[in-house]
Amino acid sequence: MTPEVVVILGLSAVTLVLLLGAFFATTRQDRKPRASESSGESPLQQAETAPPPQPGMGHVGIDYPDPRTITVGDTIDCQGLRTRVLGAMYLSWQGNQWTEYLLDDGSGRYQWLSVETRSGLNPGDSPHLEVLLWTPVPTQGMIPAKTTLSVEGVEFFPVDRGTAAFRAEGVISMPERGLLDFADYRAADGRLLSFDRLQGQPWNSFHAQPLPPGSIKIEKKA
Known part of the structure; x- marks a missing residue:
């Protein structure tokens, strides 16, 4: 050679x-592993994470209202729809804390708005707010199993499940304090399907939609 x-x-x-x-x-x-799957978050928080504000997008509390200041009795404009905050739930699970607000638009259609301060996805990233709008989904008595679920033609894969402690406030069909079971599923495109229930009660189901910064206007109660 x-x-x-x-x-x-x-x-x-x-x-x-x-x-x-x-x-x-x-x-x-x-x-x-994705941070949302390994950090032990509640299913009411598991969703396609809204990206942290980038330069030029403004600053919370300065360029747009801070959702963390919402209180029961306020009126908020969410995606062009005026709603009243009827109640709130303050939840905690494995060291994570967040707030869920019950919204009423006057038509009998109720939604939940969740607000949580999230750490950066990567070391050195600044914390950011994650704001999710939750809409009830009819699942016709479906029980969350530990396997893949098909809802409205979309396959959802199990992500996490557990029990969160909560404290309730305002006009809300929940006890003042209690435990909330949950089961969380995610589709391949990032959509989230979550089930929750008071222990011993039937399951409720919701889809989550992340809201971009500045999409909420707050009118404080008089």
Whole structure:
């Protein structure tokens, strides 16, 4: 074998090793668990995470109202729809705390608005607010199982389940304090389906929609 051939084969082997190393590094990165699946969050918080405000998007409490200041009795404009805050639930689970607000638009259609301060997805990222709008979904008595569920033609995969403690306030069909069972599912496109219930009661189900910063206007109660 000539020296030229040896050099060519050596370079080819080095190139192959580099390509394989890059491939396996990429594979490990893709398989890294999502923060929402490994942080022990409540299903009422598990959803496609709204991105933190970027430069030019404004600052909470300065350029747009801070959703954390919402109180029972306030009126808020959410996606162009005026709603009244009838009640609130203050929940905690495995060290996480967040608030759920019961909204009434006057038509008998109720929604929940959840607000939570979330840490950055990567080390060094600044904390940001995650605001989700929850809409009831009819599941015709479906019971959340530990397997994939199909709702309205969409496949949802189990993410987490557990029991959160809560304290209720305002006009709300919940006891003042109690425990809330939950089961959370996520679709491949990031959509979230969640079930919850008071212990011993039937299951309720909801879809979650993340709201962008500044999409809520708050009118404080007089």
